[in-house]
Amino acid sequence: MQSLGLDVLFKGKNFVRLLGGLWVAVRISLISVAISIALGLIMGMLMAGKNRVLKAMFRVYLEIVRIMPQMVLLFVVYFGTTRVFGWNLSPEASAIIVFSFWGVAEMGDLVRGALVSIPRIQYESAEALGLTTAQVYLYVILPQTFRRLVPLSINLITRMIKTTSLVMMIGIVEVLKVAQQIIEANRRTSPNAAFGVFATVFLLYFLICWPISRLAGYLEKRWA
Amino acid sequence: MKTAILRRVLSAVVIFTLALSLSVIAYADDGDFRTLDEIKDSGVINIGVFSDKSPFGYVDENGDYQGYDVYFAERIGQDLGVDINYVSTEAANRIEYLQTGKVDIILANFTVTEERAEEVDFALPYMNVALGVVSPEDAVIESLDDIGEDDQVIVISGTTAETYLVKNYPDIKLQKYDAYAEAKTALENGNGAAWANDNTEVIAFAIENPGFTVGIPSLGSADTIAPAVTKGNDTLLDWLNEEIEALGEEEFFHADYEATLLDTYGADYEDTLVVEGGVAAGTDAAAAND
Known part of the structure; x- marks a missing residue:
């Protein structure tokens, strides 16, 4: 095992530190994902609506999210708000704001796409049956939308989990940063540690993302 | 109506975003920092160090910060009589941390350059x-x-x-x-x-x-490596300079080298790398080489 550098993982508290880092990454992404799904659904419905002003504003919002790299957003929210408004957001709060800001926009666009893809005739048939607007959405449109949304949003969620590695730029020590710390601290004694440690990080990310992927498969089948 | 409130909330979000993007361009620099007395009163000093640059600033297997920079940071905390809150920094965000006052001192293998000296205030050097x-x-x-x-x-x-x-x-x-x-x-x-x-x-x-x-x-x-503070934070800068001069008398940075760098660089280069009392001797060596 020496050659793979796995031994460094079991030195001192290293493995516990790695898991602690993983929890930081998972916590940030889960909170952001929850916010993104809740607000994204509302935003998507409004985007699919008829209000032109609102649609134009969402368009601008979405474009900003697409154009700005997440790293820039992190710097803007964490350092920028202190410079301009004198706010002192904690690094984790800043990270959650940035990831939600990103997630809501993309989720909103996915919801919009899914809603728009439901054929006109579905709305019309539902209305012809005498359902109110709320009922049309609740019983006819949303169930179909959710099914189309699942694979797309899983894509977004796993992407968000993996992108949490950027939060090290605002001083949050998450799993990848802990991995780098472990590798560097043992650079002289175990020069090959990088392989083993990064392989472990890969496995940890996999263990988090895989169940989500499975859940998506299950939901897709159930709702089909 | 529910949508009216929603609409208001969402437009607020959009406006907030635009304001933020503009703020990057507008770049209001108010340089908020904590003076020496404020740091002492709070009982905690925030020091930005590297957490993955062995042997200068790294985290050992017990999760404790170690290294040449950290050894000095520990002494600063001790002499100020305050606890230390280490902030893990990256090369790319060291200046930003100081300019927003999110850390009081950067001790992250920070090389003194003219460009950087316009953005932050460097104290006396402690390494070549x-x-x-x-x-x-x-x-x-x-x-x-x-x-x-x-x-x-x-x-x-x-x-x-x-x-x-x-x-x-x-x-x-x-x-x-x-x-x-x-x-x-x-x-x-x-x-x-x-x-x-x-x-x-x-x-x-x-x-x-x-x-x-x-x-x-x-x-x-x-070049030299020196601690840096937010531009204009003179009370902290003066204290740091006095501290570095005073530490020269007890050969503190030689002890620091022997505790943290000896394994990596050996005893032969101690005087090449260490700057004691803030007096950089390296300039002469460079002149001789030119």
């Missing part, structure tokens, strides 16, 4: 950095004039070593590599007569690889 040249023991290069017409010098693209050699020794043929590992292999295989890089790197290489010697330990413009 320069270029170094390592070569095989049986054909040691002790001066760049020793390099023959057919010899090539290994450099890593984009490093200060490359810039320096291209500018000052245009006749020397360079063999460029992209990564540290490639340059290392090239030297080991004898592809070049010598390898020029940051002196800390080549010294560590020579110690880890028997058969190689650092013939030129200090070359080029001798």
